[in-house]
């Protein structure tokens with residue numbers, strides 16, 4: 137058995153690999169960029185080595201720096217995790233040359249599956265079924281368009297070097313083919329430095345079902361059943377589960393055997409995943425093979441009772457697979473949800489910011505949390521905006537789903553917009569409970585799922601205001617008789633503060649209140665509400681609202697407040713602090729860049745009237761294109777950007793005219 141391993145990754149996957157490696161008695165070595173000097177994976181490893189600057193290409197993608205770190209610390213092996221160098225054949229080769237064990241397949245197998253087009257050609261040879269498509273060398277737009285015409289619309293344009301749903305665009309018909317092609321090529325070039333694409337028939341109601349395979353260097357290869365990853369947005373996974381709902385033993389065996397054939401045909405060793413599209417009629421088609429551990433491997437671990445990282449380390453040590461195919465069985469049902477810093481209500485736009493509050497349900501035999509971040513840390517533009525994975529297990533799908541709902545209701549992430557409430561809505565959706573899943577699920581059920589966070593109700597606003605008042609009283613930074621910034625005296629002895637409901641369409645709410653002996657009196661539209669409350673240092677707010685007892689979570693940092701009530705996190709901004717003199721109404725009239733990036737397109741001009749939901753500006757940030765839409769109807773007063781502009785976070789891009 138190996139004695140030491142360097143983990144060439146960060147975040148939750150680095151922590152997850154460290155956990156198993158330590159349990160098996162290996163010395164663990166972390167690497168980190170300047171942005172991660174105090175990250176969790178660094179703290180958890182036995183040793184840690186700085187490898188460069190915050191940009192991935194200056195650190196986690198630098199082959200020499202990673203190998204130097206391994207040599208310096210005498211690491212016997214390198215586990216690449218997923219992403220970064222995990223599917224880089226040159227890296228696997230460089231490890232071999234440096235006599236360091238690469239925990240993964242041989243470079244030749246990575247290369248064989250590296251390009252989607254080349255992989256498809258190989259699979260066609262091995263008689264693994266493929267979606268009809270064009271995977272040719274000739275990339276001239278005319279040839280590609282002709283191929284699309286021949287395949288028949290709708291077609292999917294995919295970056296050949298693609299991954300993570302990037303560089304993937306659907307053309308519904310001939311009319312939008314060229315635009316979609318240009319957009320796919322742009323994304324492909326900026327993400328992968330390679331703008332080659334392939335075209336394939338776009339299946340309209342497929343499921344994404346993938347098979348976990350495992351091979352050793354002694355000629356054994358098994359499949360550890362399937363995962364259904366059909367619940368996706370932007371062609372990226374949101375919920376994964378195992379086994380796949382409605383799967384039959386016969387189909388499972390056919391798909392499992394096809395996956396093993398695929399793996400064997402390229403001399404595979406280690407953990408791999410063969411992804412298939414499963415059509416409504418039960419036909420399945422090879423999509424691609426991921427030659428590494430997947431993000432969603434924990435659901436397979438839950439239903440098989442195995443530790444896949446342990447298997448990886450054993451195989452890398454030269455051992456045989458611990459179990460044969462007939463010794464493997466499925467027990468119960470598991471779900472994984474990916475908690476992302478992103479805004480489902482704005483086209484899943486990635487978010488950045490500091491996590492001011494982080495609280496998960498306790499881990500046990502039913503609940504597992506894989507995370508690499510702690511409270512107080514930031515989600516930056518440098519890396520993927522995933523915060524954590526929540527994985528649950530139970531004896532069957534309905535019970536596992538109930539576990540998921542409970543676990544999500546106990547998940548509190550404050551300080552930035554996350555998809556937690558959206559996941560909770562998915563987990564509570566009737567069609568999802570029936571297992572009626574396919575890759576179009578989210579689009580089809582959009583009306584039931586969005587907005588994921590409802591407009592903040594009065595209770596949430598009053599509780600948030602109460603939290604703010606109590607926190608400042610605790611800190612001694614505020615007493616009612618010495619009013620400072622952000623506080624305006626309202627005539628007649630009342631005070632007020634303004635909260636902008638960030639998730640609820642930037643609506644500004646002015647809360648008028650008086651100080652009472654043991655709390656506050658809020659003047660709501662129809663009533664006066666006496667409130668008394670206590671706030672613990674960990675953010676637990678226990679309040680009496682006119683005789684009703686409520687319990688909520690409260691997190692704040694400068695002007696930013698998150699209030700957790702009944703499983704929903706309401707994101708509120710307090711006007712009048714960091715916004716200078718701008719009040720909530722004014723803030724709602726401007727569209728500011730949600731993150732640094734580059735303007736791709738501007739769809740409106742000053743003077744135009746727009747409806748709520750009209751696409752205004754397309755922004756490229758974090759290597760994806762995002763469309764900023766109008767949060768409300770109105771007249772555009774001013775557009776402050778043009779295509780090609782580099783913009784900074786918070787920069788004003790557009791302003792609405794004030795309503796007359």
Ligand code: ADP
Nearest residue numbers: 267298299300301302336337338339344371575
């Ligand atoms: P990536 O490597 O970028 O993740 P994949 O090839 O794995 O891209 O595809 C990602 C997702 O895109 C799939 O899970 C599926 O939802 C969708 N998809 C891919 N190919 C097709 C297709 N031919 N028809 C319909 N949907 C597809």
